Amino acid sequence: xxxxxxxxxxxxxxxxxxxxxxxxxxxxxxxxxxxxxxxxxxxxxxxxxxxxxxxxxxxxxxxxxxxxxxxxxxxxxxxxxxxxxxxxxxxxxxxxxxxxxxxxxxxxxxxx
Amino acid sequence: xxxxxxxxxxxxxxxxxxxxxxxxxxxxxxxxxxxxxxxxxxxxxxxxxxxxxxxxxxxxxxxxxxxxxxxxxxxxxxxxxxxxxxxxxxxxxxxxxxxxxxxxxxxxxxxxxxxxxxxxxxxxxxxxxxxxxxxxxxxxxxxxxxxxxxxxxxxxxxxxxxxxxxxxxxxxxxxxxxxxxxxxxxxxxxxxxxxxxxxxxxxxxxxxxxxxxxxxxxxxxxxxxxxxxxxxxxxxxxxx
Numbered sequence: 598x599x600x601x602x603x604x605x606x607x608x609x610x611x612x613x614x615x616x617x618x619x620x621x622x623x624x625x626x627x628x629x630x631x632x633x634x635x636x637x638x639x640x641x642x643x644x645x646x647x648x649x650x651x652x653x654x655x656x657x658x659x660x661x662x663x664x665x666x667x668x669x670x671x672x673x674x675x676x677x678x679x680x681x682x683x684x685x686x687x688x689x690x691x692x693x694x695x696x697x698x699x700x701x702x703x704x705x706x707x708x709x
Numbered sequence: 710x711x712x713x714x715x716x717x718x719x720x721x722x723x724x725x726x727x728x729x730x731x732x733x734x735x736x737x738x739x740x741x742x743x744x745x746x747x748x749x750x751x752x753x754x755x756x757x758x759x760x761x762x763x764x765x766x767x768x769x770x771x772x773x774x775x776x777x778x779x780x781x782x783x784x785x786x787x788x789x790x791x792x793x794x795x796x797x798x799x800x801x802x803x804x805x806x807x808x809x810x811x812x813x814x815x816x817x818x819x820x821x822x823x824x825x826x827x828x829x830x831x832x833x834x835x836x837x838x839x840x841x842x843x844x845x846x847x848x849x850x851x852x853x854x855x856x857x858x859x860x861x862x863x864x865x866x867x868x869x870x871x872x873x874x875x876x877x878x879x880x881x882x883x884x885x886x887x888x889x890x891x892x893x894x895x896x897x898x899x900x901x902x903x904x905x906x907x908x909x910x911x912x913x914x915x916x917x918x919x920x921x922x923x924x925x926x927x928x929x930x931x932x933x934x935x936x937x938x939x940x941x942x943x944x945x946x947x948x949x
């Protein structure tokens with residue numbers, strides 16, 4: 598229950614940043630906050646209260662946490678970093694043409 | 710006007726959060742099934758792959774094909790960024806920080822490199838792996854640019870070297886996959902002939918080599934991304 602509340606709060610905080618902020622870079626930061634909320638929630642709800650899924654020897658240890666969500670989230674983190682880098686590059690290119698990262702000012706400049 | 714807009718957005722988001730909370734409460738707290746894949750992996754992963762780190766065993770053995778697609782996404786992002794920010798000549802850059810910082814970082818660089826190689830090479834034994842160690846490897850190039858100036862980074866760790874490292878990492882990954890076809894008939898199957906006692910450095914079949922390829926690929930890819938971005942920034946500052 599507390600995991601869901603924290604997840605929804607952080608997720609909607611990032612969504613609020615995307616809706617309200619007047620800078621494209623801050624909107625990318627909001628997108629990253631939403632990603633972070635999803636990663637946190639996915640790890641938290643699959644928590645078994647065990648130890649990290651690394652064993653010391655070939656003996657089977659029990660009460661390990663589930664390694665599959667951790668592997669999936671590792672994939673998600675890498676893809677999130679790639680998309681963030683690409684979005685920031687697009688903003689750099691946009692800033693070269695318009696000298697602004699405000700999405701409200703883009704339309705008028707393109708009309709010129 | 711702006712205040713009314715903000716308040717209405719907050720109210721709409723609060724309703725959205727309430728609906729999400731009502732839906733998420735339907736998720737069961739425990740995911741317990743008798744024959745789930747969790748039990749298979751925790752019971753058999755050491756015997757099947759030789760890796761003590763189960764996350765690494767999943768990433769580079771059970772779903773190694775997916776990890777290859779993941780590294781292809783990194784490659785796509787690097788390609789797009791270099792295409793957008795391509796620049797032929799080296800711009801005038803800053804000359805870095807003070808003498809003390811330069812000497813201190815000069816002493817620290819070998820240890821940072823050693824740490825990244827340790828994280829990459831012990832990916833199947835301890836927390837870490839190719840992606841994590843590769844990020845530290847990419848950070849070396851970033852601190853080169855900040856501490857010594859991007860001209861030093863360009864001369865000592867040229868874009869050609871970075872491209873070569875990234876391509877060789879990808880080719881190592883795909884080459885191990887092709888050897889898997891010859892060895893046991895399926896792409897990226899674990900080369901069990903390289904197995905030894907679990908817990909030693911060269912133990913988990915092809916997993917350490919895939920880690921090495923991924924590590925160099927990610928490190929060089931992040932260095933290329935940072936170099937492309939910083940190059941553009943310095944050019945704009947110089948033109949002002």
